[in-house]
Amino acid sequence: MLLNAILKRLLATVPVLLGVALFVFSLLYIIPGDPAALIAGDTATPEEIARIRSSLGLDRSFWVRFAEWLLQILHGELGTSIFSGMSVSHLIGQRLGPTLSLMSLTLVVAIVVAVPMGVLAAWKQGTMLDRLTMMGAVFGFSVPVFVVGYLLAYVFAVELSWLPVQGYRPLSDGIWEWLRHLILPSVALGGIYIALIARITRTAMLEVLSQDYVRTAKAKGLGQMNILFRHALKNAAVPVVTVIGIGVALLIGGAVATESVFSIPGLGRLTVDAILRRDYPIIQGVILFFSMVYLLVNLVVDMLYVILDPRIRY
Amino acid sequence: MNKLTKLVATLGIGIALLTALNANAQGVLKVRPSGDVKTLDPHITSDSMVRNYAYMVYDTLFAMDDKLQPQPQMVDQWDRSADGKVYTFTLRDGLKFHDGQSVTAADAVASIKRWAQKDGLGQQLISHTQALEALNAKTFKLTLNKPWGLVLDALAKPGAPVPFIMPAKVAESSTDKAIDSVVGSGPFMFKRDEWSPGSRLVFVRNPNYVPRTEPPSGFAGGKKVYFDRVEWLIINDHQTALDALRKGELDVHEEIAADLVESAKKSSGVKVVNQDNIGVAQQIRMNSLQPPLNNAKVRQAILRAVNGSEFMQAVTDDTSQYKVCASFYVCSSPYFTTAGFPKPDLEAAKKLVKESGYDGTPVVLLDAAENANIHAFVSYADQVLRSIGLKTDVQAMDWATVTSRRTNKEPMSKGGWSIFISGPGGLDFMEPNSHLGLRSNCDKAWFGWPCDEQIEKLRAEFTETSDAAKRKEIAASLQRRALEVVPYVPIAVQYQVRAYRANLVGQVNPPAPVYWAMRRQ
Numbered sequence: 001m002l003l004n005a006i007l008k009r010l011l012a013t014v015p016v017l018l019g020v021a022l023f024v025f026s027l028l029y030i031i032p033g034d035p036a037a038l039i040a041g042d043t044a045t046p047e048e049i050a051r052i053r054s055s056l057g058l059d060r061s062f063w064v065r066f067a068e069w070l071l072q073i074l075h076g077e078l079g080t081s082i083f084s085g086m087s088v089s090h091l092i093g094q095r096l097g098p099t100l101s102l103m104s105l106t107l108v109v110a111i112v113v114a115v116p117m118g119v120l121a122a123w124k125q126g127t128m129l130d131r132l133t134m135m136g137a138v139f140g141f142s143v144p145v146f147v148v149g150y151l152l153a154y155v156f157a158v159e160l161s162w163l164p165v166q167g168y169r170p171l172s173d174g175i176w177e178w179l180r181h182l183i184l185p186s187v188a189l190g191g192i193y194i195a196l197i198a199r200i201t202r203t204a205m206l207e208v209l210s211q212d213y214v215r216t217a218k219a220k221g222l223g224q225m226n227i228l229f230r231h232a233l234k235n236a237a238v239p240v241v242t243v244i245g246i247g248v249a250l251l252i253g254g255a256v257a258t259e260s261v262f263s264i265p266g267l268g269r270l271t272v273d274a275i276l277r278r279d280y281p282i283i284q285g286v287i288l289f290f291s292m293v294y295l296l297v298n299l300v301v302d303m304l305y306v307i308l309d310p311r312i313r314y
Numbered sequence: 315m316n317k318l319t320k321l322v323a324t325l326g327i328g329i330a331l332l333t334a335l336n337a338n339a340q341g342v343l344k345v346r347p348s349g350d351v352k353t354l355d356p357h358i359t360s361d362s363m364v365r366n367y368a369y370m371v372y373d374t375l376f377a378m379d380d381k382l383q384p385q386p387q388m389v390d391q392w393d394r395s396a397d398g399k400v401y402t403f404t405l406r407d408g409l410k411f412h413d414g415q416s417v418t419a420a421d422a423v424a425s426i427k428r429w430a431q432k433d434g435l436g437q438q439l440i441s442h443t444q445a446l447e448a449l450n451a452k453t454f455k456l457t458l459n460k461p462w463g464l465v466l467d468a469l470a471k472p473g474a475p476v477p478f479i480m481p482a483k484v485a486e487s488s489t490d491k492a493i494d495s496v497v498g499s500g501p502f503m504f505k506r507d508e509w510s511p512g513s514r515l516v517f518v519r520n521p522n523y524v525p526r527t528e529p530p531s532g533f534a535g536g537k538k539v540y541f542d543r544v545e546w547l548i549i550n551d552h553q554t555a556l557d558a559l560r561k562g563e564l565d566v567h568e569e570i571a572a573d574l575v576e577s578a579k580k581s582s583g584v585k586v587v588n589q590d591n592i593g594v595a596q597q598i599r600m601n602s603l604q605p606p607l608n609n610a611k612v613r614q615a616i617l618r619a620v621n622g623s624e625f626m627q628a629v630t631d632d633t634s635q636y637k638v639c640a641s642f643y644v645c646s647s648p649y650f651t652t653a654g655f656p657k658p659d660l661e662a663a664k665k666l667v668k669e670s671g672y673d674g675t676p677v678v679l680l681d682a683a684e685n686a687n688i689h690a691f692v693s694y695a696d697q698v699l700r701s702i703g704l705k706t707d708v709q710a711m712d713w714a715t716v717t718s719r720r721t722n723k724e725p726m727s728k729g730g731w732s733i734f735i736s737g738p739g740g741l742d743f744m745e746p747n748s749h750l751g752l753r754s755n756c757d758k759a760w761f762g763w764p765c766d767e768q769i770e771k772l773r774a775e776f777t778e779t780s781d782a783a784k785r786k787e788i789a790a791s792l793q794r795r796a797l798e799v800v801p802y803v804p805i806a807v808q809y810q811v812r813a814y815r816a817n818l819v820g821q822v823n824p825p826a827p828v829y830w831a832m833r834r835q
Contacts, residue, residue, distance in 0.1 A: 032711065034718035039352050039492075041360030041474060042738050043750050043760060046721040048432065052358070055490045083352050084511035085494065094510055150553065158557050165557040166549060263549040263558075265513035273512040273550075276684075277352070278714050 002306065006299065013295045020291045021073070021284070025066050028280050034058075035082045035278040056082055069284065078288065079281030081274075088285035091270060098168045099266035101178065102258065103251050105186040107244075110193040115240065117194070118201025119228050122209060133198060140195025145254045149188035149261035156184060166263035185262040189254050193247050200243040204236035211235075237308045245301035252290060340834050343541040346555045347827070348569035348810070350512055350548050354504075355492035357429045357475050362739055365474035366826050369533070370517050370544070371412070372478035372498035375403065375422060376470035377533035380824065382648070382744070384470035385534035387526070388417065388479060388499070398461030399444075405452045408524040411481055412503045419448035424485035426469070429477040431489045435748050436477065438777065439468045463780030464747060472533055472825060473741035473748075501525070501537045501830050502544060515546040517829075530831040532824040540820075540833035559584060559813055565834075566814040568827050571686065572630040578813045586813045590825045592646050592744075593637070593807035594737035596625070596687075597751060598695060600802060602764045603723055606677060606704070607732050611670030613800035618656055619663035619702045620695075622806040628690040629808075638806045642752055642796050644740040645807055649789035654797050663702040676707040678726050680719055680734040683710040691735045691805065720761040734761070740807055741825050745785075746776040746792050751802045764801035 036053035037044070053059050072079055078088035121133035157165040163184055169177040208214065209232055217227050256268035267286060274282035305312045349363040356368035377387040386392060390406040409417035423446055430436030440446075442462040448454045456465065469477055484495050496504045502517035509515055525536040547564065549555040552571040558564040560581045570578050570586070579586045598620065600607045607613055622638035630636070639645040640655045656662075677699055681692040696706050707726075711719070716734055724730045742750040752773070756765035772792045776785055812827065821832040 032718055033714035034721070035714075037717035037721060038714060039359055039361070041352075041362075041364070042717075042736065043360040043474075043742060045758060045760075046723075049721055051490055081511065084509075085354075085492070086511060091511065095513075153554070153557060158560065161561065165561050165563055166554050167547075167558075167563065260550050261554055263547070263551065263554055265510055269550070270512060273350070276712060276714060 002303070006303065009299050009302070013292070016295060017288065017291055021070065021288055022066070024284050024287045025069065026062075028278075028283060029062050029065075031278075033278040035280070038277055039083065058082075069281075073288070078285030081282050082279050083277060088281050091282060092267065092286065092289055095265060095267045095270045097170055098259075098264050099252075099255060099268065101168070101171075101182055102185055102189065102255055102264060102266060103248070105179075105182050106190045106193060106251060109186050110190045110197055110247075111244065113190070114194040114197035115201050115233070118198040118240075119205055119233060121198065121202045122205030123224070123228055125206060130202075133202070137195040137199045140191040140193075140198075143191065144257070145188055145192065146257045146261050148191050149185065149258055152184045152188055153261065168264045168266075181262075181264075185258045185264060188261070189251065189258045192250060192254060196243055196247055196250070197240065201236065201240050204239045205232060208232045208236045234308065238305055241301055241304050241308065245297050248297045249294060252293075340540045340542065342543045342545060343566070343829060343832070343834075344545050344547055344564050345566040345827075345829070346549045346558070346564050346568060347515075347546045351515065353492045354494075354496050356478050357425075357480075358432055358489050358492055360474045362474055362826065365476055367504075367515065367546075368476060368478050368498070369500070369826060369828055370502040371496060371500045371504045372476075372480065373409075373500045373537075374470065374477060374479065374533070375426075376466055378470050378472045378824070379534040380532040380822070382472075382532070384466040385528075385531070387470075387534055388422070394465075399458045401456040401458075401465055402449075403454055403456070406524070406526075409499055410522045411497050411499045412520060412522075413481075413497050414522070415481065416451070417479065417499050418451045418482070419454035420451075421482045421485065422479055423448050423454050424482040425479045426477055428480070428485040428487075428489060429475060433471070433475045433477070435464065435468045435471055436475075438462075438747070439465065461780075462777065464777060470533075471748075473739055499523070501539045513548050515548075517544045517546075518542060525830075530822045532822065533826075533828070537828075537830035539830050541829065544829050556581070556813070559815070562815065564815075565818060566812065566827075568812045569810045570813050572632070572635060572811075573686075575630070575632055575635065575811050578811075581813075583816050584813050585816050585818075586811060587823070588634070588809040589812050589827060590809070590823050592644060592740035592825045593809040595644055595740050595743040595751070596636075596691065596737040596805040596808050597735070598691075598803040598805065599720075599734050599736060599751075599760070599762050600800070601730065601732050601762050602801070603762075604725055604730050604732065606670075606672055606675040609670050609672070610799060611666050612672060612704070613803075614798070615663045615666035615670065615702055615704075616699065617797070617800050617803045618659050618666060619698050620803050620805060621658035622804070625691055625694055625805045626808065628694040629687050634809075635811060636806045636808045639804065642743070642749070642793050642804060643745075643789065644743045646740070647744040649745050649786060651786075651790045651793055653790040654794045656797070660702060667703045672704065674705055676705040676726070677732040678730070679706060679708045680716045680731050681708050681710045682713040682716045682734075684712050687737070687808075688713075688735050695733065695735065723763065735805075737808060739825065746773050746789055749773075751804075752792060752796055754799065754801055759801070762801065764799060766795070766799045766801075768795050769799060769801075 037049050040049045040052050080087055117133050121130045124130050153165055156163045163180055167181055169181050171178045214232055217231055255266060256272055259266045259268040271286045351363050351367045352361050353359055353364055356364050373388050375388045376384045379385050388405055388409055389403050392403045394401050430440045442458050444459045445457040481497055484493050487493055501520055501523045503520050505516040505518055519539045519542050525538045528535040530536055552574055555567050556574050556578055559567045578584060600613055602608055626636045637645050640652045641650055643650045679692050682688045696708050699706050719731055720734050722729050738750055750760050753759040754764040754766035754769040756763055772788055776788045817835045818832055819835050
């Protein structure tokens with residue numbers, strides 16, 4: 001039954017992705033800007049620009065270009081960059097490592113910090129610990145990622161020289177090099193995520209901690225930490241997992257700013273650069289890729305519900 | 315010689331050899347370039363970043379030295395016939411492409427022809443050419459239909475597109491499509507397998523490159539390479555790039571943002587210099603086809619209203635970063651003249667607006683809001699135009715939209731425009747013939763499409779004479795005529811400021827950043 005549910009959900013992603021593809025393609029078709037003008041350079045004449053536009057096939061009709069792109073996708077291709085001539089799949093592949101590294105480290109940092117924070121804040125509701133946690137959460141939401149990034153870079157990289165200012169090293173360069181280039185960006189990006197998860201965890205825990213079975217567990221003499229992290233947290237996990245899944249979207253958006261501040265060659269920067277240059281195949285390909293990621297993350301979250309709450313069945 | 319002396323001599327030679335080897339083994343140079351390449355084909359675009367990349371991997375027949383005089387580069391010997399119509403060029407020995415093939419005269423001929431398809435000066439060269447042919451493997455001949463004084467200037471043209479030399483089989487491809495192969499004969503080789511567009515370009519020393527023996531000068535002279543590897547790291551954030559330079563994660567930061575120059579100057583271990591003494595020509599470009607700026611009096615009014623110093627103060631208060639030239643020629647041009655150029659005068663500008671019969675049509679200003687310089691200029695221009703009685707309509711957009719919108723010749727109701735502000739390289743504003751801004755050949759002119767027969771006549775006269783004094787006269791006459799037509803309004807020359815680690819020495823400063831001659835102390 002679970003397998004059927006998964007298959008149904010996967011099939012349902014196809015029309016969604018088709019809708020996304022049509023929407024993105026249409027949007028890019030109507031926004032102003034011309035990659036041919038950028039390639040031709042500042043001093044090019046309109047005729048030279050028109051020739052380049054024609055050589056790139058950008059003067060063809062909407063439906064011809066859309067059909068060609070759809071056919072490419074059906075063959076597993078996402079098109080070719082107008083500027084570099086490289087395949088979009090190859091470019092995404094180049095940038096996936098840094099983005100996945102940044103996102104996964106941020107996720108780990110956020111969960112490891114935020115979940116216990118939220119649990120403890122709920123346990124000590126109304127105390128200084130609770131208030132400090134909530135203040136921290138407000139700070140995390142309010143201060144933009146790039147401001148936190150600049151501050152961290154100034155203190156830990158420029159002044160203390162503990163960590164590098166910018167750049168990314170793949171795991172093949174050694175785990176420590178990989179990690180030290182990601183610490184500051186992960187902390188910067190994690191702020192908003194920690195804030196979100198901590199608040200939701202606290203709220204969910206407060207509801208669970210007021211349940212009869214928790215009172216019973218205390219009465220039976222179970223240790224506080226045992227009650228909090230083994231019994232209560234498990235029952236509070238559904239909304240927490242939901243917000244972790246939704247937060248993937250936050251991470252991708254926040255990664256753009258973080259990748260710029262710390263010069264990490266990830267998908268966020270690839271997207272922004274492509275938008276500024278109107279490199280349509282990259283924009284289309286990356287948005288389609290992100291859409292697939294969101295849909296898959298939502299699917300994984302939905303499946304996790306089944307594990308966390310046996311009452312949920314599909 | 316006794317044994318001790320022999321031993322000392324041997325040790326001395328050994329140390330000298332090791333030092334020489336180490337002097338050449340300078341490792342990696344990390345550079346933050348001022349932008350990213352948009353194509354790998356330097357013949358089809360006037361983009362300056364593509365030109366900068368191409369100077370790494372390609373070479374030219376002639377090149378401009380630091381006095382902007384053409385000098386032989388790939389050419390060993392050349393001569394011109396007594397009637398000035400036949401040029402014969404012989405290539406240097408030992409020139410090889412990165413794939414190991416020798417550079418031949420046929421490659422030179424094919425490359426010149428390809429370059430000339432897109433470049434204005436190249437088109438003039440070809441229009442004066444009766445024949446361009448390889449005589450043998452190393453020699454080629456250019457036969458003109460009449461004497462033309464700009465042959466060497468054309469072959470040494472430093473501004474994009476530059477006449478870089480490619481293998482004939484690549485150069486024979488159409489300029490309607492970018493070349494796919496990157497095979498040059500320059501001092502560096504491009505590592506395409508390590509290229510990450512938008513993130514990093516990597517160049518390695520060309521082991522087969524034979525530099526000239528003269529000292530480096532501008533783009534000319536001996537291009538001796540000391541670094542094994544040069545990495546261009548595309549760091550979009552200016553503050554991050556400056557911090558990286560401070561911490562030694564970068565060696566060179568090209569084009570520092572104007573507001574960070576002061577901070578860079580105070581950084582220890584960092585030197586700050588102007589890239590060159592030519593700069594970029596910041597200007598207000600006007601659309602001569604559509605009202606209200608199709609009225610010459612309105613354009614003259616704007617010229618009188620613009621105070622270059624005040625405009626530049628909107629961007630920086632460091633006066634070493636700019637120079638107001640009060641001329642249509644950049645300050646460092648050999649044809650620089652202030653002949654007839656009026657002083658800024660708002661009252662005179664207001665009077666000209668009244669005299670023009672201005673009917674209140676708004677002046678549409680295209681504001682590339684993400685570019686700090688342009689946004690500051692447009693904001694100030696808006697104030698200035700309103701102060702002399704013009705109505706304005708500032709439209710914010712990104713640079714990509716500006717480059718597309720400015721190609722539109724239609725009225726405002728159909729997406730037209732009146733003004734955009736830009737800073738093309740000063741190299742294109744040096745002399746009447748290749749002057750981007752003064753071209754007034756209507757549809758073929760730069761955006762704004764000024765149309766004036768007299769200016770075109772003067773430009774043609776300039777190219778037909780090689781007499782230096784006469785050329786200066788023509789340049790001054792051209793300026794006086796341009797003050798009546800006003801194809802654009804010069805603001806100032808702004809110098810691109812670069813910063814580098816203080817242990818780097820030997821650099822040359824042509825109008826584009828180059829990485830030969832530079833070494834670490």
